[in-house]
Amino acid sequence: xxxxxxxxxxxxxxxxxxxxxxxxxxxxxxxxxxxxxxxxxxxxxxxxxxxxxxxxxxxxxxxxxxxxxxxxxxxxxxxxxxxxxxxxxxxxxxxxxxxxxxxxxxxxxxxxxx
Numbered sequence: 001x002x003x004x005x006x007x008x009x010x011x012x013x014x015x016x017x018x019x020x021x022x023x024x025x026x027x028x029x030x031x032x033x034x035x036x037x038x039x040x041x042x043x044x045x046x047x048x049x050x051x052x053x054x055x056x057x058x059x060x061x062x063x064x065x066x067x068x069x070x071x072x073x074x075x076x077x078x079x080x081x082x083x084x085x086x087x088x089x090x091x092x093x094x095x096x097x098x099x100x101x102x103x104x105x106x107x108x109x110x111x112x113x114x
Contacts, residue, residue: 012050027084044102056081056089
């Protein structure tokens with residue numbers, strides 16, 4: 001879910017499990033896109049996270065539809081969530097097209113995007 005005023009993503013889990021949210025965000029920062037050298041959090045690839053019926057549900061996109069590392073990144077995110085929160089996790093690849101505006105503020109500085 002995106003706020004109307006900016007591109008900051010607000011996950012469903014932020015309202016229902018605030019402590020777990022911060023733990024999960026930190027864990028996701030450990031997953032780096034090997035081509036870009038930035039974490040999936042810096043790139044804004046995790047679009048939503050919810051916990052429903054004891055299952056972590058993750059919606060994640062890729063920087064390009066045919067990213068050669070896409071399947072590995074999706075699986076790493078699923079496993080990281082599962083191991084971090086000790087709950088089963090499932091991941092869905094979102095259809096939203098990634099663009100540079102989804103990156104965390106300052107993450108694109110080296111690319112002179114901001």
